[in-house]
Amino acid sequence: MSGEIPALDGVLSADECLLTAKAIASVQQESGALPWFPGGHTDPWDHIQSAMGLTAAGFTTEAEAAYDWCRRAQRADGSWAAKYVGEDVVDASTDANFCAYVATGVWHHWTVTGDRAFVDRMWPVVRRAIGAVLPLQAPGGEIRWKREPSGAVRSEILLTGNASMHLSLRCAVALAELVGELEPEWELAAARLRHALDEHPERFADKSRYSMDWYYPILGGALAPDVAEARLTSRWDDFVVPGLGIRCVADQPWVTGAETCELVLALDAVGRRDDALEQLAAMQHLRHTDGSYWTGYVYPDAERWPVEQTAWTAATVILATDALSRTTPGSGLFRGEGLAAGALAAALEGTCSCPATR
Template sequence: MTFAPALALEGVLSAQQLADTGKFILSQQLADGSIPWWRGGKLDPWDHVEAAMGLSALGHHDEALAAYEWSARTQADDGSWPMEQTDGVVTEAASDTNQCAYIATGVWHHHLVTGSTDVLLRYWPTVERAIDFVVRQQRPGGELAWAVDPQRKADDFALRTGSASALHSITCAIEIAGVLGESKPGWQRAAKRLRDCLVESPRSFADRDRYSMDWYYPVLGGALRGCEARDLIEQRWDEFVWPGFGVRCVNDHPWVTAAESCELVMSLDAIGETASATKVLSDIQCMRDETTGGYWTGYVVADEAIWPEEQTTWTASAVVLAVDAVTGTTGGSGIFRDYALAEEQDADGAAS
C-alpha cells in the first residue's frame, strides 16, 4: 500500500512539494527494485538504501521493500555488494565497508517508520551477513578498512567518514538483533572499539580534512554527543557553512552541496540544535527543481551556477530525511538522533 504522510516543514517545504520529491525518486526506481542515482546512471549500495529510506519516510512502503528485496537478492555470499554498477553490470567490483553496512540502517529505519517486525525477520539474514562482512574488515586499532578489492583483500587505510557511518549501521544492526532476540557480543565489541578509535585516535584515518563530511560525521554516526559534539561542530562551522546557501563539500572551493547540507541538518538535530538545522535546510532550497521535485547535487556560489547538472535520488532522499528529522513526523525521524553509541554528557562535560 502507498500513502503519503503529512511530511512538511512550514515556510520551507509543503506537503505537496515533498510528495513531488517522492514521485521524483519513484520515477528513477527500476522494475527490479533497484534505485540508481538516476535512470541509466550508476548504482552503489549506500545510495540505493538512502533512496529507499526516503521512500519509507514518504509512505511508499512497498517500493522501499522492493529496494531492500533487490539488496537481499543481489548480496554476495560474503555479505558484500560491489561498489558500483550500471544497469546490472558491475563497473567497480571492490566493496566499500560503509556502503555494505548501510543496509542495517535502512531496514531498521523501515521498521521504525512502519512498526513492522516482519521486515526485520525477512531481512535479518541479509543484515547479519553484511555486518559480519564489515566487522571482519576491522583493523587492529579499531578503525574499518575502507574497502576490499575484487580479490577480497582489505585496504590498508581507513576513512573517518566511512567508519563513522558504519558505526551507526552496526548500532542499528545491534538494535535489530535485540528485537529478534539474537545475541551479537562480537558486534558490540567491534562497535565499542570503532567508537573509541573515532573519538580518541583521529590519526588512524587517512587525511580527508578538507571534506565537510569528515567534520560532522562523528556526530551523525553517533560517536559523539553532548558537549564534545557541540564543540566539534562549532570548531569548523565558519569554514564549511555558507549562510544563505548551505554547506561546502570541501573547504577550498565555493561549492555547496544539498546532500552534505542535509547530513549536517541531521547532525544538528541529533544534538538539539533544531533552529540551526532548520535554517540550513531552508538555505538549500535554491537547489530544488520545482519541475521534477528533485534537487541538483550542488551549486557553485561564486559562479551562480548549478554544478554538476544532475539530480540524484539520494540527494532528494537526504532532503526528505532531513525534513523528517527536524519535524519528527514519522517513527523513523530519530534514526540518527536516537541510535548513538556515544556517552551522553551533561552541561559540565561529565559522562551520564
C-alpha cells in the same frame, strides 16, 4: 503510500515532500535498484539512502522493492559490489561502509512501519552483511576501506565511512535484539570503533578538506553533547555559506545539497534546531520543479554542478525534514533514538591499551 508526510512550514510542504518522493521513485529500475539518476549507476550506500527517503515519505512499496534488490544482489560472502550499471557490475570491490549501511536502512524501515515480516525477511541479509564487514576491522577498532576483487585489502581508514559504520553497527545490534539473536561481538565491534573515532584521530586518513569529516561523527547521537557542539563550532565558518548551504570541500566555492542536509541532521542531534532549519531552508535553491534536487551549485558562476539531480540528495532532504518535524517514528534515527549505548561500550570507557599507531 501510507502515514503522515514530513513537512515544515515555510521550508517544505507535505505536497512538496510527496513530489520529491515521486521524483526518487521515478528513477527506480524494474529490479528495484535506485541509481543516482536515470541512466546513472547504483551503489549500495546511496541506494539505501534513497530507500530511506521513500520510507519516510510513505512510499513503502517502492522502498521494500529497493530492499528486495539488496536481498537478491547480495553476494555469497554477504557483500555487494561497489558499483552497478543496470544489472552489470562495473566495480566488483567490497566497500565496507556500503555493505554495513543496509543495517541502518532496515532498522529505519522497521521503526517507521513496524513491519516485523519485513525484518524477518531482511535479517539474514543484515547478518551476512555485517559478517562481510567485520573481517575488515583492525585490532584498534577502525575499519579498513575496502577489499578488492583479488582479495587485497585497501588499508586506508576513512573517518566518514567509519562514523557511518558506527551507526550501522548500532542498528545491527538493535535488529539482533529485536529478532532474539544477540550478537555481543557486534556490540564489542561498535564499542571498539567508537573508541577509535574518539581517541585515535591519527589513524584516519586526512580528509579534513571535506565537510563530511566535520559533521559525520555527530550523526547517530554517539558523541557527548559538549563534544559535538565544539566540533560543529570549530569549523562552521570553513564550510557554511550563508543563504546557500555548506561547501562539500572547504577550499572550493561549491555548495552541495546532501551534505547540507546531513549537517541539518547533525545540528538536530545536538539540539540546534534554529540553525538546522536555517540550513535546510538555505539549500532549497537546489530544488527543481519536478521535486528533485540538483546535487550542487558553484556560487561564483551561478551554475548547477554537476548537471544532475541525484536521488540520494532528494532522499536526504526528506530525512532532514522528517528529523526536524518529528513526523515518523523513524525521525530520531540520526539522533540515536532507540539505539542503546550497550554494556560493552560502557565497559570500555576510560580504557585504552591500543598501540600508538595502527
